[in-house]
Amino acid sequence: MKWRSGSSFSKNVVRWGGVALLTLLAAPLIAWIAAEALIVRSELKHADALAVLAGSSTYEERARYAAQLFKEGRASRILLTNDNLRSGYSAKDDRNPLFVELALEELKRQGVPADSITILPGTVSSTYEEVLSLRQYADEKKLSSLLIVTSAYQSRRAFWTMRRVFHDSGIAIGLAAVDPGSQSPRSTTWWRYRLGWQMVPGEYLKLAYYRVKY
Numbered sequence: 001m002k003w004r005s006g007s008s009f010s011k012n013v014v015r016w017g018g019v020a021l022l023t024l025l026a027a028p029l030i031a032w033i034a035a036e037a038l039i040v041r042s043e044l045k046h047a048d049a050l051a052v053l054a055g056s057s058t059y060e061e062r063a064r065y066a067a068q069l070f071k072e073g074r075a076s077r078i079l080l081t082n083d084n085l086r087s088g089y090s091a092k093d094d095r096n097p098l099f100v101e102l103a104l105e106e107l108k109r110q111g112v113p114a115d116s117i118t119i120l121p122g123t124v125s126s127t128y129e130e131v132l133s134l135r136q137y138a139d140e141k142k143l144s145s146l147l148i149v150t151s152a153y154q155s156r157r158a159f160w161t162m163r164r165v166f167h168d169s170g171i172a173i174g175l176a177a178v179d180p181g182s183q184s185p186r187s188t189t190w191w192r193y194r195l196g197w198q199m200v201p202g203e204y205l206k207l208a209y210y211r212v213k214y
Contacts, residue, residue: 028188035180035187035200039152040159044174047147049118050075051134052103053127053158054083057195058151059103061182066149067110069176075147077116078107079137081130084123127158128214131165138171145172152180152187153199157207164214 052066066078080103086096100119107117120137124130138146146166150158155177162173180186190196 028191031191031200032187034204035153035190038154038156038200038203039177039180039187040156040175041177042159042173042175044145044147044172044176045074047075047145047172047174048141048143049077049079049138049146050176051079051146051148052081053130053148053150053154054081054085054100054103054124055151055154056083056085056087056099057198058178058183059099060106061178061184062149062151063103063106064110064182065176065178067107067112069147069149070112070116074176077118078112079134079146080104080107080117080119081133082119082123083125083130127154127161128165128210131158131161134162135165135169135171138166138169143171145174147174147176149176149178151184151199152177153184153203157203157210160207161210161214 050066050069052062055062069075070078080100082098082100085099087099087102089096104114104117104119108114120133122133124133134146137143146162148158148162155175159173159175162175166173178184180190184190184199185193185196190200
């Protein structure tokens with residue numbers, strides 16, 4: 001009886017050990033699929049304006065990509081929203097500059113003329129508020145199209161929000177998502193970084209919240 005009991009225990013150890021090993025081996029694949037599922041793009045060859053969504057941890061990659069699209073002739077104007085968040089202390093400015101100011105400076109550093117950049121009035125505290133602000137601006141300026149620029153993992157929620165807010169506007173919208181790997185961690189390795197956990201699992205929580213609230 002003791003031998004049978006030991007044999008059964010050994011089999012269970014092997015069985016559950018195999019399950020754990022398979023789970024461990026599959027985890028990177030599952031993580032990659034979860035990250036890639038958040039990334040959407042919607043082509044718009046030309047738009048009246050590029051709208052760069054605010055993002056304190058990824059403002060550089062968004063600004064640089066927007067500048068690239070601008071140089072390609074995809075739009076003649078770039079719109080920035082102000083989330084009123086401040087960066088770390090700048091010895092050069094002797095203050096903590098706003099991230100929207102840093103995005104503006106990055107655009108100019110990439111060759112975008114200052115008179116081609118507009119910071120939308122007011123401040124926003126969420127992606128939904130950003131999109132409402134863009135809708136108001138587009139209506140006032142009678143824009144017919146907008147190309148949104150944002151980081152990869154925010155793209156699905158951003159595009160979902162844009163379609164909700166702009167669905168009856170007659171304004172064409174597209175979405176240009178920055179390839180991860182610059183400030184956003186790559187989809188193959190995001191789970192190795194704290195920022196990756198904020199961007200991927202955190203984004204799924206935001207998606208669920210948006211679908212319930214809006």
